[in-house]
Amino acid sequence: MNIKKIYMDADALLEGHFKLSSGNHSQFYLQSAKVLEDPKTAKLLAESLAKQIKDSGLKIDTVCAPALGGLIAGFALATALDVRFIFAERVNGVMSIRRGFEVAQGEKVLMCEDIITTGGSAMEAAAVVKELGGTIVGVAALANRGFCKRAHSDITTKSNCKLPQDIPFFALADFTFEMYAPDTCPLCKNGSEAIKPGSRGN
Numbered sequence: 001m002n003i004k005k006i007y008m009d010a011d012a013l014l015e016g017h018f019k020l021s022s023g024n025h026s027q028f029y030l031q032s033a034k035v036l037e038d039p040k041t042a043k044l045l046a047e048s049l050a051k052q053i054k055d056s057g058l059k060i061d062t063v064c065a066p067a068l069g070g071l072i073a074g075f076a077l078a079t080a081l082d083v084r085f086i087f088a089e090r091v092n093g094v095m096s097i098r099r100g101f102e103v104a105q106g107e108k109v110l111m112c113e114d115i116i117t118t119g120g121s122a123m124e125a126a127a128v129v130k131e132l133g134g135t136i137v138g139v140a141a142l143a144n145r146g147f148c149k150r151a152h153s154d155i156t157t158k159s160n161c162k163l164p165q166d167i168p169f170f171a172l173a174d175f176t177f178e179m180y181a182p183d184t185c186p187l188c189k190n191g192s193e194a195i196k197p198g199s200r201g202n
Contacts, residue, residue, distance in 0.1 A: 001048055003143065003173035010035045013175075017187040019194040022117065025185040028177040029197055030143055032114035036072040045142055045172060046076035052151065052170045053081065053110070058138055061108045062086060066095065066125040073142055074112035081110075088125035095124040103132035116141040116171060119148055119163040139169045146176035 007013040012034035018026050036042045053060070060083050065074025067089040078085035086101040103109070109129050111122045119139065126136045144150050148161040150171040163169055182188065 024179040046080040050080035073114040103134040105133040117145040144171035
């Protein structure tokens, strides 16, 4: 499965000058919502990701995704794995699990995002799951920005990766784009202005 082509065909691999959720800038941006708006594609990707996870032998009770970006990917993956799905959301800037969701003591939870950059949002949500008694057994995403090592990839973990190294990380492909701090961004120096197309911007 050519994940890059799927993103390109859906106009979801954007090129320009973008401000990422981290505050850094990049020439490229992955807009997974454009891929996941087609239910057939979402199902195809989730089933491919689920196969990786099933083949690993990992035991999972529940998939949990941080809102908003991980919701569709997380639900599709939970469907493919035939397990329960819950989500975490920000309330006044703090990640919370609400809406009557409960986590049993020792419940095996897989965190799911559409894209993992450093894994910060996934780990914020994971901390809430652990506070409620759950056990984080793995992390999954459709795409990996290349800062964290995933299963079946030779990319090495970078220093800014926030995912734990003692649990597996599954993703369908690596997208290794350069990122720049705003004060050293060559695109800014050329007079271009960064836009923010993600869920926290528009």
